[in-house]
Amino acid sequence: MLVAEDIHVTLGSTEILNSVSTHLNAGEITTLIGPNGAGKSTLFAALAADVEPTAGRVVLDGQSIETYTPKELALKRAVLPQDQVVRFSYSVEEIVELARLSHETSPDEDAQIITDSLDRAEVEHLRLRDVQTLSGGEMSRAGFARVLAQTTPVLLLDEPTAALDLRHQELVLRNARQLRDFGACVVIVLHDLNLAAAYSDRVIMMADGRIVADGTPEDVFTSERIEAVYRQPVVVTSHPTRGCPLILSTD
Numbered sequence: 723m724l725v726a727e728d729i730h731v732t733l734g735s736t737e738i739l740n741s742v743s744t745h746l747n748a749g750e751i752t753t754l755i756g757p758n759g760a761g762k763s764t765l766f767a768a769l770a771a772d773v774e775p776t777a778g779r780v781v782l783d784g785q786s787i788e789t790y791t792p793k794e795l796a797l798k799r800a801v802l803p804q805d806q807v808v809r810f811s812y813s814v815e816e817i818v819e820l821a822r823l824s825h826e827t828s829p830d831e832d833a834q835i836i837t838d839s840l841d842r843a844e845v846e847h848l849r850l851r852d853v854q855t856l857s858g859g860e861m862s863r864a865g866f867a868r869v870l871a872q873t874t875p876v877l878l879l880d881e882p883t884a885a886l887d888l889r890h891q892e893l894v895l896r897n898a899r900q901l902r903d904f905g906a907c908v909v910i911v912l913h914d915l916n917l918a919a920a921y922s923d924r925v926i927m928m929a930d931g932r933i934v935a936d937g938t939p940e941d942v943f944t945s946e947r948i949e950a951v952y953r954q955p956v957v958v959t960s961h962p963t964r965g966c967p968l969i970l971s972t973d
């Protein structure tokens with residue numbers, strides 16, 4: 723669905739991504755993890771067509787991503803950036819409505835999708851609030867509602883849970899899982915290894931601008947690898963109810 727072909731990104735004299743190649747599949751949640759500065763957001767921006775690679779290319783649904791018009795892109799992929807800043811007095815509802823601009827659907831259908839998306843992100847009660855007055859977590863959920871309302875086959879979410887309380891972290895990722903079940907290609911940058919372990923079909927670990935591991939959470943999350951990449955001692959055990967890997971820092 724979304725393919726990175728030998729991507730290099732150089733900013734100034736710094737090589738930020740060094741030969742990154744991967745296939746991101748429909749019907750899968752793939753998470754990008756790795757320490758600060760690993761290149762996750764840069765890869766994410768290249769996949770979203772927000773950054774043009776210095777070399778290599780991104781192919782979306784069989785077509786080079788730079789050949790899409792903005793409107794075509796908006797119908798194919800929705801992007802939740804790491805920091806969303808809105809400098810104007812829009813209501814939450816207006817922000818979410820923007821997601822329907824590129825669609826040719828009827829006003830009734832749009833209204834239904836918007837209400838449904840506000841509900842799923844649990845921001846329905848904030849519908850008429852000025853987004854500039856929201857807390858970080860509320861803003862993040864409003865952005866997530868916008869992404870849901872875009873109803874695209876590809877979703878790119880950069881740290882969607884970073885500002886969220888426990889319940890809403892799980893809520894966002896359960897929503898992602900539901901989209902995956904309906905066939906979406908979901909790519910999520912996550913810092914919380916335990917959330918990644920619980921919700922990913924596939925984990926791509928990055929370090930120093932490269933992919934250093936790619937596989938199921940069970941494959942990728944070994945204590946040796948995490949300790950080497952994050953320079954932090956951990957034990958990896960099994961989650962008592964979810965059965966997925968559970969990563970705990972030690973010392």
Ligand code: ADP
Nearest residue numbers: 733734736738757758759760761762763764765
């Ligand atoms: P991550 O999301 O994994 O934390 P990023 O992709 O944001 O990492 O950044 C990767 C590296 O590139 C970091 O070391 C960052 O400081 C560096 N970087 C990002 N943007 C620029 C830039 N415009 N010029 C130079 N270095 C940059």
Ligand code: MG
Nearest residue numbers: 762763764804
């Ligand atoms: Mg980042």
